[in-house]
Amino acid sequence: GESVGLHLPTLSVQEGDNSIINCAYSNSASDYFIWYKQESGKGPQFIIDIRSNMDKRQGQRVTVLLNKTVKHLSLQIAATQPGDSAVYFCGLTLAAGNKLTFGGGTRVLVKP
Amino acid sequence: EPEVTQTPSHQVTQMGQEVILRCVPISNHLYFYWYRQILGQKVEFLVSFYNNEISEKSEIFDDQFSVERPDGSNFTLKIRSTKLEDSAMYFCASASREGTEAFFGQGTRLTVV
Numbered sequence: 745g746e747s748v749g750l751h752l753p754t755l756s757v758q759e760g761d762n763s764i765i766n767c768a769y770s771n772s773a774s775d776y777f778i779w780y781k782q783e784s785g786k787g788p789q790f791i792i793d794i795r796s797n798m799d800k801r802q803g804q805r806v807t808v809l810l811n812k813t814v815k816h817l818s819l820q821i822a823a824t825q826p827g828d829s830a831v832y833f834c835g836l837t838l839a840a841g842n843k844l845t846f847g848g849g850t851r852v853l854v855k856p
Numbered sequence: 857e858p859e860v861t862q863t864p865s866h867q868v869t870q871m872g873q874e875v876i877l878r879c880v881p882i883s884n885h886l887y888f889y890w891y892r893q894i895l896g897q898k899v900e901f902l903v904s905f906y907n908n909e910i911s912e913k914s915e916i917f918d919d920q921f922s923v924e925r926p927d928g929s930n931f932t933l934k935i936r937s938t939k940l941e942d943s944a945m946y947f948c949a950s951a952s953r954e955g956t957e958a959f960f961g962q963g964t965r966l967t968v969v
Contacts, residue, residue, distance in 0.1 A: 775955065776955045776956075778957060780960075782899075786962055786963075787860075787947050787960035787961050787962045787963050788899060788947070788960045789960070790957045790958075790959065793956075793957055833898065833899060837955050843901050843904055843912045843914075844889070844901065844949075844958055845901060846891075846898050846899045846900070846901075847898065848897075848898045849898055849899075
């Protein structure tokens with residue numbers, strides 16, 4: 745089966761610095777990867793996604809990197825802002841199905 | 857911007873009672889999901905629904921759970937006889953295509969007492 749895990753439960757970062765959140769997965773058949781942000785009391789909010797045929801994708805202030813060799817996914821947030829404080833979840837689906845499986849979440853705390 | 861809406865935002869129920877959690881997915885989406893999140897834990901997949909039938913379900917989704925799309929716009933999750941351990945946030949999500957981003961609602965907090 746598939747499993748998704750995160751390296752650090754909490755990440756403290758100074759406002760203006762870059763943040764990197766890491767995620768490891770176990771199933772090499774994983775086809776689609778996604779990052780969500782969850783603020784307190786709210787539902788997960790889509791940030792960025794990437795398919796297995798890519799190794800990098802950029803959005804507004806965010807970059808997702810995929811290393812299929814070591815089954816590692818990361819989210820980079822440039823110039824972290826107080827509004828970026830939240831829990832970040834990585835997720836994936838297998839090529840054969842549409843079930844989105846989430847990792848345990850990393851809490852990002854932005855210090856002013 | 858289109859969004860997934862869930863009602864109620866908070867439901868308190870007695871153990872053993874039936875609850876129905878309601879969701880209105882984004883109108884042109886075809887794939888529907890229920891997830892739950894126990895306080896402080898990760899978001900866990902419950903069930904996916906496509907073409908008026910369950911396409912996949914987790915081990916959590918046992919005989920006490922059922923889903924329905926009764927009228928083409930609502931998507932409901934029913935728990936027949938609630939247990940204390942069913943207390944969690946329940947999120948509905950929808951997607952336009954398989955293997956694309958799912959849009960989540962704000963969740964229903966279910967408290968079983």
